[in-house]
Amino acid sequence: MSYRTAEYEAFEVSITDHVAEVTLIGPGRGNAMGPAFWAELVPIFTGIDADPEVRAVVLTGSGKHFSYGLDLPAMAGDFGPVMADGAQAAPRTAFHDTIKRMQAGINAVADCRKPVVTAISGWCIGGGVDLITAADIRLASADAKFSVREVRVAIVADMGSLARLPLIIGDGHTRELALTGKDIDAARAEKIGLVSDVYDDQEAVLAAARATAAEIAANPPLVVQGVKTVLDHSRAARVDDSLRYVAAWNSAFLPSKDLTEAITAVFEKREPEFSGE
Template sequence: MSDQQWKAFEVSISDFVAEVTLTGPGKGNAMGPDFWRELPEICAQLDRDDDVRAILLTGSGAHFSYGLDLPAMAGDLGSVLAEGAKARARTEFHDMVRRMQGAISAVADCRKPVVAAVSGWCIGGGVDLISAADIRYASADAKFSVREVKVAMVADVGSFARLPLIIGDGHLRELALTGKDIDADRALRIGLVNDVLPNHEGLLATARATAAEIAANPPLVVQGVKSVLDHTRRPAVEDSLRYVAAWNSAFLPSDDLTEAISAVFEKRPPEFRGA
C-alpha cells in the first residue's frame, strides 16, 4: 500500500504504524472530491492489513486542514441550490452527504486506533475528521473552528454526532453556534486534544510514540478495547448522522447559503438575511 499513489493523501507504513498525511490538493489540505473518495478506501485497506496496528493521521505543510474545499465542491452543491430544486436534486444531495459521512465514519470504524496530530488550522471538516480519531494531539500553533454556521450550513459529517462525547454539550454549542476560533490551549482545557506540544516536531514525535505504544500491545486485544469503547456510542452517532443528512437535504438550500458561497468566491464578508 505504501507504493500506491493517492491524490489527496500520502501513506507510509513502518513498524506496524501507518502514517496517513493529508496533501490537498486544495490549499491548506482542503477537502475536495479526491479526499472524500480516497479516505474510505485507505481506511479499508489499513483495516485489512496485518502489518498495521495503529494509524497516525496528520496534515502536510503548516496546516492540518482548512476543511471543505468549497470551490472544488461547488458543482456537487449546485443542483440542490438551484431554484425550485425538487426530489431528485435533494435525493442526490442526501446521497452525497451520506457518502461524505461514510468517509469520516471509516476513520472511526477502523479497527486500528487512530492518533491525530494537528498543527495550524483545523477548520470545519478538519474537526469532523479529528473527532473520528481515538486520540488527538496539537502543536502550540494549532487553531480549531466549527465554522459551518458562518457559511450558512449545519455541520453534517460528524462533529455534532461525536464531539458531545469528547468536549461536552456546552462547549460544542458555543463553538457551533458562534463559529468562533479557539487556540490549542483552549482546545486542551475543553478536552478536544489530549496534549499540546511546543512545535510541529514535538507534536509528531509524541504522536508517533503513542502510536508505537499502541502497536506494541496485543493487536486483537487493542481492537477489542476499541470495539467495546465504541459499542454504546455507535447507534447514537449513526442516528445523529442520519438525522442531519435528512435535515440538510430539506433545509440547506437558502439565499444565505448562496450568499455565503458567493462571498467566498468574491473574497468579501457575507450579508445574511435569514432567507
C-alpha cells in the same frame, strides 16, 4: 490494487513498524478537502483496517496547517442542482446521497479497528474538526487553532462534529463552538478536552503522535482492537442516528439564499451578508 501501492491525490500513506502514517497533502490550499479527499479516504482506511501488519495509525497534515476544511470552490458543483429554484425530489435525493457518501469517509476513520492518533498543527477548520473527532487520540502543537465554522458559511455541520463532539468535550462546549463558529487556540482545546496534550511545535507533536502509536502497536493487536470496539459500542448507535438525521435535514433545508451568499462571498473574497432566507 492495494491501498499501499495506489496513487493518491490528497494523501500520502506509509507503513513503518506496524504503524501507518496518513498525511493530508491537499491538493487545495491548507489541505482543503476537495473531491479527491472524499474519494480516497474510504479506500485508505478500509485498507488499513484490513491490513494485519498495521496496528495503529498516525494522521497528520502536510505544511503548516492540518486542514482548512471543506474546499468550497472545488465542491460547489455538488451544491448546484439542489440549490436551483424549486429543486424537487430527484436533486434533493442525489444531494442526500452525496452527504452520505462524504459521511462514509469520516466514518471509515472512526470505524477503523486500528486506533488513530492525530497530530494537529495550524488551522483545523470545519471538516478538519469532523476528521479529528473520528480519531481516538488528538494531540496538538501550540500553534493549533480549531473552528467548527460551518455555521459561518450557512451550513449545519453534517460530517460528524455535531454527533461526536458532545461525547468528547460535552454538550455545553459543543453548543458554544457550533453556534458561534468561533476560533479557539490549542490551550483552550486542551482545557475542554478536545486534545489530550499540547506540544511546542509541529515537529514535537508529530514525534509524540508517532511515539503514542508505537506504544499502542506494541500491545496485543486483537486486544487493542477489542478495547476500541467495546469503547465504541455504547456510542455507535447515537452517532449513526445523528448522522442520518442531519443528512435528511440538510437535504431538505440546506439550500438557501444564505448558502448561495456564503459560496459567492468565498469566490469574491469578501465577508458574506446573511438575510435569513
